[in-house]
Amino acid sequence: MPQLAIHKDFLHEFAKLEKPVQNRVTEVFAKFEQATHTGLHLEKITGARDDRFRTIRIDQFWRGVVLAPTSGDTYTLLRVLPHDDAYDWAKRRKASVNTATGGIEIRDVAAIDASLPHMERMAQNTQDRLFAHVKDSDLERLGVDEQTLAFARTLTASFQLDAARGLLPPVQWDVLYGLAAGLSPEQVWQELGAQITGEVDPEDLDAAVERSRDRVLLVEGPAELMAALEHPFDLWRIYLHPVQRAVVEASYRGPARISGGPGTGKTVVALHRAHRLARAGGRVLLTTFTSTLAEALDSSLRLLAETDGAGDSATVLERVRVEHIDRVAHRVFREAHGQPDLLSAQRERRLWEQVIGELGLDLSPAFLAEEWRQVVLSRGVTTADEYLAAKRTGRGRGLSASHRARVWQAVSAFGERSAERGLWTHETIAEEAARLLEARDDKPFDHVVVDEAQDLHPGQWRLLRAAVAEGPDDVFIAGDTHQRIYGPQVSLAEMGIDIRGRSSKLRINYRTTAQILGWSLGLMHGQTVDDMDGGLDSVAGCRSEMRGDEPLLSGFTTWEAELRHLVDTVRGWTETGVLPAEIGVAARSNRAVDQAVSALEDSGLPARALAKGTADGESVAVGTMHRMKGLEFRCLAVVGAGGRQLPAPHSVTPEEEDPGAHARDLLRERSLLFVACTRAREQLYVSWHQAPSPFIEALLDKN
Incomplete structure (x- = not known):
């Protein structure tokens, strides 16, 4: 039975069409199955370089360009353009199957053929070729085909490769970009790892479309088509990069993490991951640091569920609780103790000053508050001996044993005064909520998914660890420590969350132009930033393919x-x-x-x-x-x-x-x-x- 697939580039163009044209496109392709079954509308293109291209009539002025399989039932909608533009676009291009990834590729054959003689003449004037250090066999192994290889051998400078981005198949351009940036063929192969499929039949378009879920959406009926066309700008709902999709669909033996620079799609992965776990029947907590971000996650999850063709969006949404982390902690706390009396920043400082005055100490309120948060609370210290032995990494000022004794005296007095008056902070509420959940055999969730994880403090991590039993796919973490603007440095392992061997990194920025990204990354150059796992994080390799x-x-x-x-x-x-x-x-x-x-x-x-x-x-x-x-x-x-x-x-x-x-x-x-x-x-x-x-x-x- 004929099935329609939608290419990502089409949705970019669809969003720019006038509303009457959008409506007509929706009408035509909602009936696509019947149209192809009866042989109506699909027309061959005289003089096409690829005889699998067809056009379909939208109205008197507009035409759709469709890639029809030689055998099989999957038809891929590539573009909707004015009549003459549609035919010109189709005559210039060919479809092929990437030999490394098995995915479908569309290229402007006419433009490449026309530019090659000029590029070859320019290259004759210099001995330096951009890819002179790379063997043909390595390029072919990485999926670079004959035409792209011939073009690559004419390049003498990286700006020429940048200019050719719209001509070459995207994956092949990515390969050349990585090699030009100094990556070895082995490193580029690792970057392609999530996409590599093994043996590939270059003539099997149906299989190629099925493997191209980062660029092609297989539409299961008119309802799913309508959902895709209703929000054409929100491409994250239906198109995932292979690295993102591999993380979303993976089964982990325990906690796992996705990291990456700004705009690399960490939140998208977290949303799809939560949605997938809920579809599988799990009770999911999707959480983040602030209420504003939680509201955005909730809206996006609902949009994602609407796009889901399974028809069980309401059930999926019922299984996911979207709450910011403080709200989770306060809810658990209130169920056991009622409404807490919260210390404001001013009241807390006055309490520290009172303790300092009573004990006659020469320590500042700011120092004691930081020591309490960064060492005592973070490491779960409860006794003087534990504090004397506790690590104070990153505190800057060394303390002798006698100094530590005075600090502990102040911290103990602060805790006693707070307890006597029934006073709490967000940190101590999180610690108490963690204790309450830790004591429960019936955990409230099967899975926890955390976005903007770098901003959570240790008590919040202990709360999340206690909210779900240890086991497969229990905790999934998305974050970037270079964007930490709230929370302190945290070691996940010390919080009972072991991600060793289950950590992935995203490097392609989908939001920001290369120029903005490059300047912004310069702000963080040379800064020592932890990775929440006992090592250092880096934004090296983070890149954008958009220019501006x-x-x-x-x-x-x-x-x-x-x-x-x-x-x-x-x-x-x-x-x-x-x-x-x-x-x-x-x-x-x-x-x-x-x-x-x-x-x-x-x-x-x-x-x-x-x-x-x-x-x-x-x-x-x-x-x-x-x-x-x-x-x-x-x-x-x-x-x-x-x-x-x-x-x-x-x-x-x-x-x-x-x-x-x-x-x-x-x-x-x-x-x-x-x-x-x-x-x-x-x-x-x-x-x-x-x-x-x-x-x-x-x-x-x-x-």
């Missing part, structure tokens, strides 16, 4: 001048067709956010502070760098990135008071800027007044 403009950097003498230029920049984006809702503005403080909103509104531009609710879909979204977490915008302006604002003085512990906390605070402030800048998809604008932030100044000095 370099970030714009501007310095001003005053804040008023900076705001005026922000208004001009945002207005310039809107005048080029960017919608206000596609624009974001990030600042370090709430005060700067309010001033930016006022400046935009006074100039007639719609703007809204994220702190006052989610964006309304019609205004420029303005928020603190913290609130940018999990969001993305076509165009983003980062303002107030000056030396007096970033790092924020009130957020950095003085070095003389606590060197360890000082170093962590500086890294956290740097990560904040990194997170904010990587929210931009196409345009990034960064400004400051007076001196730039030292984080930015280091990059300016390099240029």
Whole structure:
């Protein structure tokens, strides 16, 4: 029976079509099975380079281009274009099967053939060839076919390869890109590992389409077609890179983790993983650090469930609880103890000051609070002997035994005062919730999936470990420690979560242009960042295949001048067709956010502070760098990135008071800027007044 498949490139184009044309496309292909069965509409193309291409009539002006199999039943919709453009597009291209991955490939044969003579003439003038160091046999083993090989041998510079990206089959271009970047054939082979299939029949298009789930969606009937076309921009729902899909579908013997730089699709993997586990009948907790991110996960999960062709979306959603981690802890706590009396930051500081005064200690409240959180709570210390033996990695200031005794005296007194008055913090609530769940034989969940895992503190990890019994697929973790802006350094192994041998990394950025990504990665260059598993993390190899403009950097003498230029920049984006809702503005403080909103509104531009609710879909979204977490915008302006604002003085512990906390605070402030800048998809604008932030100044000095 005929089956329709939809190529990813088609959905990109479908989203840009006018609504009447979209409606007509939906009507035609909803009846595709009957049309192909009766032989209607599909027409051969005279003069086509690939005689498997067909056109299908949408209306008098529009035509669809379909790849029909030589044998088999799978028809792949490639494009919908105006009549003449559709025929021209089809006549220039051929379909083939990649010999390494077995996936389907579409290439512009005419453009490659036309460019080869010119490329060969240019190459004659230089002895340096881009791939002179790579053997033909290695290229062929990596799936590079005869035509692409001939083209590759003419290349003399990497910019030529960049320019050819739209001509060559994507996987073959990825192979050449990796080799040009300095990877060995063996390393490129490892990158292809999730895609390699073994023996491949180059004529079996049905099998090739089935293997191409990163680029092709097999549609099971009109309902699934409608679901795919209803949200054409949300391609993450139906197209996964083979590395992502391998992680989503894997069965693990215990906890597992996916890591990767910004925009590499970690959240997408977490969502698909939670959805898959729920479809298999498991009770799933999908959690993250903040309520805003949890709301976004819930919306995305519902969208993913709607796309699922199995027809059991309601049941799947019932099996998944989406909650941010503090809400999980407070819910468990309230079930046993009722509503807690929470210590605010001000009340907590006053309690530390009271303890210091009573004991006559020469220690600061800030140091004691950090020592309590980073050592005592993090390591589950409950006695003086345990504290004397506890590791204090990263604390910066060494303590003698006598100093430790005084610190423990203060920590013990703080705990006693809190208990006497019935006072709690978010950290102690998480610890108590973990204790309550640990005592239960009937765990509330079969699986836990964690997004933005780098921002959780040890008590929250102990809570999650206690929420699910140890076993296959019990805990799945997605995160990037370079984007840590809340939580402390954590060793998962010490939390009872062993991911050894079950860790994968994503490297391809799907959100940000290479220019924005490269500049943003420079902010983190040379920083020592842990990997939550006893080692160091790295963003090396993180790349984007999208090209765009370099970030714009501007310095001003005053804040008023900076705001005026922000208004001009945002207005310039809107005048080029960017919608206000596609624009974001990030600042370090709430005060700067309010001033930016006022400046935009006074100039007639719609703007809204994220702190006052989610964006309304019609205004420029303005928020603190913290609130940018999990969001993305076509165009983003980062303002107030000056030396007096970033790092924020009130957020950095003085070095003389606590060197360890000082170093962590500086890294956290740097990560904040990194997170904010990587929210931009196409345009990034960064400004400051007076001196730039030292984080930015280091990059300016390099240029």
